[in-house]
Amino acid sequence: MRPLLFTALWLALGSGLVLAKPKPKADSAAGTHAHSxxxxxxxxxxxxxxxxxxxxxxxxxxxxxxxxxxxxxxxxxxxxxxxxxxxxxxxxxxxxxxxxxxxxxxxxxxxxxxxxxxxxxxxxxxxxxxxxxxxxxxxxxxxxxxxxxxxxxxxxxxxxxxxxxxxxxxxxxxxxxxxxxxxxxxxxxxxxxxxxxxxxxxxxxxxxxxxxxxxxxxxxxxxxxxxRWLTIGRLDDRLWEPLQGASWTQHAGVIQVDGSGEGFGGRSLCLSKENPPATPFEASVTVKLDEESGAAGLSFCADGKDVHYGFYPSAGKLRLTRFNGPDVFSWSILSDAASPAYRSGDWNTLRVRVDENKIQCFVNDTLVTEQQDTGLRGGRVGLCKFRQTKACFKHFQVGEKVSHNQISDQLALQLNAELTDYLAHKGPKDKTMEKLLAEPAASRSLLEQRAKTLEEQAATLRKLGREVHRRNTAEELVKVLQRPADQTELMRAALLVARHDNAELDTDAYLRAVERMANELKKDPEITSGSTSKAAARLAQYLFKENGFHGSRSDAIDDLSNSYLNQVLDDREGIPITLSIVFLELSRQLGLTDVYGVSLPGRFMVAYREQFGGEKVVTYIDVFDGGKFLQPSEAERFIIQTTGQVVSEAQREPATPRAMILRLLYNLTSFAKKPELSLPYLDLILALEPDSPGERLNRAFTRMKTGDSPGAKEDLKRLLETAPAGLDLQRIDALYQSL
Structure with a gap:
């Protein structure tokens, strides 16, 4: 529990970032007077x-x-x-x-x-x-x-x-x-x-x-x-084979394509190297087009050259095509249909089921077309694009049956009934077409009002959906951190914090990306030497010299992206706590059990203990400063110079994953520019620390600022019921009564 009087100071120092703006150095080559x-x-x-x-x-x-x-x-x-x-x-x-x-x-x-x-x-x-x-x-x-x-x-x-x-x-x-x-x-x-x-x-x-x-x-x-630069964003050639040009890249779980392919119509394929599936099989991918005039989606039954099926959005419709050769004269459009389930400008999940005698195509679990076509069978599965399309793909799956989000009819009826009850008090009564045509001017006014009501309902539903996602994420985070000292779930917990603000984030894809990084190093002689100092030095070189991970610069340090671990992995830029989490996760996967995090005031660091002369010697690593190795006296002198605080004995001890995630969340609350932006992080903090009176009071005040009086009363009531020491309960009660 932190003293309430020091909450604001702690939040201000939580990011651990004290950077002076660099002063320009004199350049001897510069002129001293104007030239023509x-x-x-x-x-x-x-x-x-x-x-x-x-x-x-x-x-x-x-x-x-x-x-x-x-x-x-x-x-x-x-x-x-x-x-x-x-x-x-x-x-x-x-x-x-x-x-x-x-x-x-x-x-x-x-x-x-x-x-x-x-x-x-x-x-x-x-x-x-x-x-x-x-x-x-x-x-x-x-x-x-x-x-x-x-x-x-x-x-x-x-x-x-x-x-x-x-x-x-x-x-x-x-x-x-x-x-x-x-x-x-x-x-x-x-x-x-x-x-x-x-x-x-x-x-x-x-x-x-x-x-x-x-x-x-x-x-x-x-x-x-x-x-090393040539491997950043490159497709894993053990998993994918791009064909016919275009630029296929990958950032963790998302594959991107850009540029025109070399095939007719700008066609390009990217085929999976997994063993081709036996018929019957299903394949699915979630795709988003940069512009709806483009075309990109699934390719299947592909021979690795010009022959394959394609199922993809094109100009707002869903198209199934059989490609029997390199040019348009050998292509057969089997279906080209609009679907109300397709979400223009958004992510859409395409799925195909291929049986011996028919092909079924779905978008967002809604059947678009069913074709009795046996022209192609066997072959490989993957992705395709056409023209100058820019597109992103994620969650590619292939197998006898792939997982999808389809719900039973009974559950759909139940949910729809719930949503109808939720929205019933907002919508006007329907009018028949005859009545609308009888009074066209009045009808137009009525329809405009109805449209406004629907927009309000849509906003309400989106807000409800966001709340469902965030509460579910908070429950997952609490579950992941049930064992406070267990280092195995630190990376997943940090990714859940990022997913709290981005429901589309694929946490497993980023976990696999870090696992691939660890696999690059597992047989490195410095890693397997048995020396923690050699292994830590090699890991620091790998991250900061070979892969370009670095501390955020100047005014960008309070950018929320530096606290989202997925963006830290994509951009290789972060703040001390997020860069430390990457270092610690790789250390864990490499078996470096003596490496741990240290929650120093104003600058989170990594440390390790190694046996020398009968005693354990501690060395600090400042991951924000390019993996700089420091003696404890040097690190603590830096902390005094930048924060004015003396490092306590408790702050020298290994930080638990729970403590690190809380520090990450405190950073996010301090980086949020407006009260309403800090509320989601306060919710997560209280999900992890429900008995923290400081954050309970902080959230009550924040809720008041955002106009949420019922929420503020809820927090104040909890404080009055638990009566924690150090609070003026009379003033809290008076505030509660005033609300």
Whole structure:
């Protein structure tokens, strides 16, 4: 139990993040006076490069600009320019081509990247200080628009404004495709920003990220060797075989496809390498299209070339096609039907059942079509896409019978009756068509009111669905953490916290992803050496040097995504507690029993004990600082310097999974910008700690702020009934009575 008076202070320090904004360093190459645009062009040209993203077949997939920022090969650009899991080439101003050897730093929030090539003695552009930028200041943008080499455009700073949560420099300069990643210079030749996106409002308006954001990446890089970068987001080739082009990638449980396939109509397949199923069989996948004009879904009975069936949404309908060859003349559309069960713009579960004589196709457990077609049998199962479709797939299954969410008719009737009772008091009575046509003006008014009522009911049902999901997740979390000292469920518990806010999160997929990471290391000689210090050092190198995991930078540390473990695994960026959970889970799977978490004030760390000279010696690992190894005295001195607190003996002890999840939840309550956003995390805290008077009182006040007086009274009544020590019960009773 935490003293109530210290609740606010504890919440403020719970994130453990104390970062000073980096001050720009003086660049000796920077000019001290203004130059003409002609002079700047001549001086900057040797530092400008073309960055090319290379596809699987060796062809160019994307092209952008970059600029040299260090003489030993570092180049700044946009993250979207280099893509994911792709080879990258850089062309210097002299025409020479160079392979990128390392992705030195990335930040998906800022869309910034720093890459490295092997060439030395390069000409670097000096970095300025974007805090000194003034509206109306003249600037020059350099780039390679539309793939053309080296263009120069002069303009001015229009404004400094927030765009999608990031502070951007708005420039009155036309930005074209290929300019992304280029430098924005002042008239002294200093970089003020990195050109990053084109305004959707006008062709003569662009944006750039500030150079001080780029400095954050330089000061806290997350280097990833190229051989490791090429595996990020790549499909597991033991499980999947992409065919006929397009870009198939994977982030934990979600497969993504982008770009046109090489087959006719942009067709591309991605077939499972599991043993082909025997007939009869079922296959299913949940798919979401970027645009409803696209087409992507299930492929089955595939020969690995051009022959297969496809069941997929296309232009809002559900289509079943038999593909007997490479072109449209050998294709047979067996069914093309709309279904009220299909949810446009949302995730939809497709399922097929293939028997000897018929094929049944379902969307969201509703039968769409049943065809007596025996043209193809046997073969493999997988995914397909057509045209320029962008799509995401998850929960792929194949077997004699796959699991699905279909409910019995009796249960459906019961649930519908419950929902009807729930909504009965909100809807107006139905009118017959004859009455509507007799009074068309009045009917239109009535129908508009009915539509408004239905929208209110839909919002009410969504809120109810969200509440059902969150309460179910809270129950799961309590169950998972029933044994407070059991480390085996820590990762699952942290993923449940993330799933609390994202009902679509596939926790098992992320657990499997971490298991695959552990399998990469299980036979490593440093891991199996029997030395905890060697194994911990190897694990730190694997995470922070080879895979680019890193602590969140500057203002992004309170971004909720850094507390959601699935996004930490996807983006390889987090806060101390989430990065520690990843380190601890891998340690557990690798059998490193002496590695544990330490809940230090203001900075969660990992520690391990190892036998030396007859005693157990403790070493700390600061996972937020790139896996830095510290002696206990160094770590505790850092805590005193950053928080002013002295580490107690209890804080040196191993933290239980329950304590770590609670700390994660306290972080989330402190990061939430509005009272209503912190309530779900307070609910989870009280699900785990129902007798915590501090959080009970905190939730009562938060409920009052959001207008939930009945909920606030419920919490205050609980406090009056339990009468915990340290509370002024008379004041609580007076507050209760006032509500």
């Amino acid at each position: 645009v002609e002079e700047l062009t001549v001086a900057a040209r040797p530092s400008l490069v073309t960055v090319t993203q290379i596809g699987r077949g060796g062809s160019q997939e994307a092209l952008g600009t970059g600029f040299i920022i260090s003489t030993d090969g570092l180049i700044a650009t946009n993250l979207h320019v280099i893509g994911n899991a792709r080879r990258i080439k850089v062309q210097l101003s002299d025409g020479s081509m160079h392979e990128v050897t390392e992705v030195h730093a990335t930040d998906p929030t800022l869309d910034l990247a720093i890459i490295r090539i092997g060439k030395k003695d390069l000409t670097a552009l000096p970095l300025g200080d974007s805090d000194s930028i003034k509206q109306g200041q003249p600037v020059v943008a350099l780039g390679n628009p539309q793939g053309l080499e080296f263009s120069v455009v002069e303009g001015v700073i229009s404004a400094l404004r927030e765009v999608e949560g990031s502070n951007m420099i708005q420039i009155a300069i036309p930005i074209e495709e290929g300019n992304s990643g280029g430098p924005l210079l002042n008239l002294k030749g200093e970089v003020q920003g990195v050109i990053t996106l084109k305004s959707a409002v006008t062709n003569n308006l662009g944006f750039a990220h500030s150079v001080n954001d780029l400095r954050l990446l330089l000061e806290k890089p997350n280097p990833i060797p190229m051989q």
